[in-house]
Amino acid sequence: MESDKKHYLRMGVTIFASLAAVVAFFFLILRYEGLKAYLDVIHVALQPVVAGIVIAYVLCPVAKFFERRLGRVGWLSRAARSLSVLFTLIFAMGILGLFCALVLPQVVDSIRTLVVDLPEMLEVQLARLGTYLESDSDAAATVMQMITSVETFLMTWIKENLFSTVSNVAGSVLSVGSAIVNFVVSVVVMVYLLLDRERYLAQCRKLFYAVSRNERFNRAVMEVLHQTDRIFGGFISGKLLDSLIVGIICFVCLTVMKMPYALLVSVIVGVTNIIPMFGPFIGAIPSAFLILLVSPSKCLLFLVFIIILQQLDGNVIGPKILGNSTGLSALYVTVAMLLFGKLMGFMGMIVGVPLFATMYYIVKRLAEYSLSQQGMPMETAGYVVDTMAREKDSGEKEKKDEEI
Secondary structure (H helix, E strand, O other), rough: OHHOOOOOOOEEHHHHHHHHHHHHHHHHHHOHHHHHHHHHHHHHHHHHHHHHHHHHHHHHHHHHHHHHHOOHHHHHOHHHHHHHHHHOOOOOHHHHHHHHHHHHHHHHHHHHHHHHHHHHEEEEEHHHHHHHOOOOOOOHHHHHHHHHHHHHHHHHHHHHHHHHHHHHHHHHHHHHHHHHHHHHHHHHHHHHHOOOOOHHHHHHHHHHHHHHOOOHHHHHHHHHHHHHHHHHHHHHHHHHHHHHHHHHHHHHHHHHOOOOOHHHHHHHHHHHHHOOOOHHHHHHHHHHHHHHHHHHHHHHHHHHHHHHHHHHHHHHHHHHHHOOOOOOOOHHHHHHHHHHHHHHHHHHHHHHHHHHHHHHHHHHHHHHHHHHHHHOOOOOHHHHHHHHHHHHHHHHHHHHHHHH
């Protein structure tokens, strides 16, 4: 018993010291501008390397797939690893090339047309709304005044901000050489990692074992890392495939319904679908506004279609592809998106769910270990309280007390 107390005390002191060290580290970064400047330089220098690591992690399942297939062919088995990386690179470049050749020009053309026609479309819809409100009295005047204010704001924003943003983007094309160099470095890093991924992982594991000498702790960390890889790998690859399918379905259906800006809207819906739960609705808001400027009736039809598509994705497509890769309920997914979305912005809304799932797994294992040490049940069902039975027992007790 005394040894358990010392163990938990040592664990608590270790956790407190680790948190204090993290807080002190971030304080130093934020406090001293010189250190922050050096870290910014390191961040910029290692950006292509980090990008290469991320790309390699995403494409690793594809490389493993090609390697398994090529390994079954006798005369190709020795070169299966190199050929799998080559085919993976061709596969990724092919998808990127198809997107740039087929999708990107049409999206850019839709955006350019939208920017040019937006003022005229706003005026048409405002005039149409004005005809509906001509029969009204003071309320119509108030509504028209509000709409005019919104129109003035939008026109000012388009002239001052949107065009300046386009100009800045055009000016940044001058730095395209640096972007190309970073892209090439990222591809090279990706190729090296895919070719010799076991050795690099073994080096990281070797360094970790050299620093940490606690066998139980090492085993627990490796288990957590394995679970983290399973959660992130399944979620990211599955969500990308799910979003691609949703985007294709959206484009086909919008084309059949003859919706305006079908490809642009499908790209928006497909990209935002990477965000769990709320993604289709986040993409539907700007898309519905674009369609509303052309046809209010088609906008209503589009909203109905998005609701149906979201139900199809949430109940059929998503579960078939993702399964239960995160193990989180809808409540925890919402909390993860709100928390990490606030901390990390759009990227936090994408990676927040697997991050929260990893934290949930760690807390769950710690809780189960503590309960097992106390000889208590580890299943959640053992802690469910039957409130109906409790209220019934309480009522019977109060009745007996009154009789006494």
